[in-house]
Amino acid sequence: xxxxxxxxWSRSIPYLLLLPGVLFYLIIAxxxxxxxxxxxxxxxxxxxAPVRWIGVENYKEFLFMGQASVDxxxxxxRTLIFCFFVTTIQFAVGLFVAVIINQKLAGRNIFRTLYFMxxxxxxxxQGLIWSLFLYPVTGPxxxxxxxxxxxxLFLGGQPNEAFAWVIVVxxxxxMGTTMIIFLSGLQTIGVEMYEAATIDGANPWQVxxxxxxxxxxxxxxxxxxxxxxxxxxxxxxxxxLLGYKPGTQVLGYLIYATGFGTxxxxxxxxxxxxxxxxxxxxxxxxxxxxxxxxxxxxxxxxRIMG
Amino acid sequence: MxxxxxxxxxxxxxxxxxxxxxxxxxxxxxxxxxxxxxxLVNTSLKTTPSFMKDPxxxxxxxxxxxxxxxxxxxxxxxxxxxxxxYTVAGTVVFIMTxxxxxxxxxxxxxKYSGWILTLFVVALFLPPALIPQFQxxxxxxxxxxxxxxxxxxxxxxxxxxxxxxxxKTVPKELDEAAALDGCGYFQFVxxxxxxxxxxxxxxxxxxxxxxxxNEIIMPTIYLTNKEFxxxxxxxxxxxxxxxxxxxxxxxxxxxxxxxxLVLFLFLQRYIVAGLTAGSVKG
Numbered sequence: 001x002x003x004x005x006x007x008x009w010s011r012s013i014p015y016l017l018l019l020p021g022v023l024f025y026l027i028i029a030x031x032x033x034x035x036x037x038x039x040x041x042x043x044x045x046x047x048x049a050p051v052r053w054i055g056v057e058n059y060k061e062f063l064f065m066g067q068a069s070v071d072x073x074x075x076x077x078r079t080l081i082f083c084f085f086v087t088t089i090q091f092a093v094g095l096f097v098a099v100i101i102n103q104k105l106a107g108r109n110i111f112r113t114l115y116f117m118x119x120x121x122x123x124x125x126q127g128l129i130w131s132l133f134l135y136p137v138t139g140p141x142x143x144x145x146x147x148x149x150x151x152x153l154f155l156g157g158q159p160n161e162a163f164a165w166v167i168v169v170x171x172x173x174x175m176g177t178t179m180i181i182f183l184s185g186l187q188t189i190g191v192e193m194y195e196a197a198t199i200d201g202a203n204p205w206q207v208x209x210x211x212x213x214x215x216x217x218x219x220x221x222x223x224x225x226x227x228x229x230x231x232x233x234x235x236x237x238x239x240x241l242l243g244y245k246p247g248t249q250v251l252g253y254l255i256y257a258t259g260f261g262t263x264x265x266x267x268x269x270x271x272x273x274x275x276x277x278x279x280x281x282x283x284x285x286x287x288x289x290x291x292x293x294x295x296x297x298x299x300x301x302x303r304i305m306g
Numbered sequence: 307m308x309x310x311x312x313x314x315x316x317x318x319x320x321x322x323x324x325x326x327x328x329x330x331x332x333x334x335x336x337x338x339x340x341x342x343x344x345x346l347v348n349t350s351l352k353t354t355p356s357f358m359k360d361p362x363x364x365x366x367x368x369x370x371x372x373x374x375x376x377x378x379x380x381x382x383x384x385x386x387x388x389x390x391x392y393t394v395a396g397t398v399v400f401i402m403t404x405x406x407x408x409x410x411x412x413x414x415x416x417k418y419s420g421w422i423l424t425l426f427v428v429a430l431f432l433p434p435a436l437i438p439q440f441q442x443x444x445x446x447x448x449x450x451x452x453x454x455x456x457x458x459x460x461x462x463x464x465x466x467x468x469x470x471x472x473x474k475t476v477p478k479e480l481d482e483a484a485a486l487d488g489c490g491y492f493q494f495v496x497x498x499x500x501x502x503x504x505x506x507x508x509x510x511x512x513x514x515x516x517x518x519x520n521e522i523i524m525p526t527i528y529l530t531n532k533e534f535x536x537x538x539x540x541x542x543x544x545x546x547x548x549x550x551x552x553x554x555x556x557x558x559x560x561x562x563x564x565x566x567l568v569l570f571l572f573l574q575r576y577i578v579a580g581l582t583a584g585s586v587k588g
Contacts, residue, residue, distance in 0.1 A: 003415050004482045005491040010490075013490075014406075014409075017491075017492065018416055022407060024461050028435075028439065028461050029435055029463065031442075036433040036436075036438055038438075039441070044437075097335060100331055105328060105329070105332075114339050115339055122519070122520025125520075125541075128541065128545060128559045132556055133341070133342040133345050138358055138361060139552075140345045144362060180582065239522065255436065260526075280433055282434070290431075
């Protein structure tokens, strides 16, 4: 495109002004991101300590060596389970709520705002709100369920029980985002589509399956992709709600714990090379699942859109 | 609902059962969303003994003292100033550099514009930068410094992509006209482009700032000096110390929740715009 703001040396001004942003990005984000691969083949600990090239040792140890690798595989499985439940439930609930809110109802904006509200609070406040609500034995929900004779320890209970509650909080916190994306998709569907279907005598369920659902394909794709990638990588709520509780970790938390320890502060026992290898495992997991889902979604879209 | 007839007469039209079902569901979800928050309010107004006795009962004491104690004990002013510093500095540096990346790339005013944009898009699919980033910051001697911490937040690839897409909607004829009037490149971007792309800039600023404000992993990794803690880390430390004093804890959490909720009402449309801008492009 023609540049109008001068020639000669002044032609270099856009380049000079562009430089800081690009350099920041290369040094702080892109470079380190690529370097993760390199670190995964070393025994790096803290900067300054001697580093040796050890080939695929970290990967071997992560996947095949001793009890630790058995635990790691369990962590991988748990990450997938977390991803599956968070994605499917959040998707279904988000869609359901969006369809209801999309009707001409008085006060619908109030409900929309309410469900969307947790996104601004962040993992710490989301987590602390629920820690209190789920406080075992003497906490509010424990007392409430106690009235019905149900006993639950929530976050302090068995690993599986605690894990399930993190899924609940994760969905509570992010359902609003899924709903908003569906709502924006629903609003692109013209009223005349619904009117035509109704005139043809379709009942609400038929209208949904034959009109809404196919036309919602772009939002369906966006939400599925965002939710799957997001939930594979999410672990902040585990940090706030449970800490490093045995039998509940997901891969993101494992990477953090092996690279930086669980208690904060700096220690020479940080296994940063090993943590980098675990990061690459997570990256490959996201890549493989992400591409498979993209592939399925694209074929489905081609079938629907013709 | 045993009196549909009389209700019908009052309303002057047929009752829609669909609407009743819809409202029932919406209210149920509202309870799920408000319930934990209202419990927090209720708890924060109680004394510890009365909370222990019956956490569900409505607060009768209205203990405002919890809020005073939480404010005094938690070192909140210090943490809030830190959070504010990180959020403002990180966001300002990011947006100022981002506009000067996004504009020439959107206009193709620099060579390899397409490649530069791809460079930013690719970040969304690459491995996490966590480990090498730590090595870099420590190697540079910026570990446990406020400057080093801020530097972590001066990039945001999604923000760049949103800006580029929006700038493409600004008519190009404007550039030529401004240049003919003798306006320089820097002046043009700052005085004319920036106001025109204000909706996108606002969206990107809001998303970026919320991200920094709520960040918990980075401060855990990079800041060990208590003097440098942002509010998120400070709150976690506070819960560690006063873990069993739930009324005090509830008050502390609420002190930080209420301003965010008020802010949310004003910023909501920008957050929605940011989320849906990303989604339209798929």
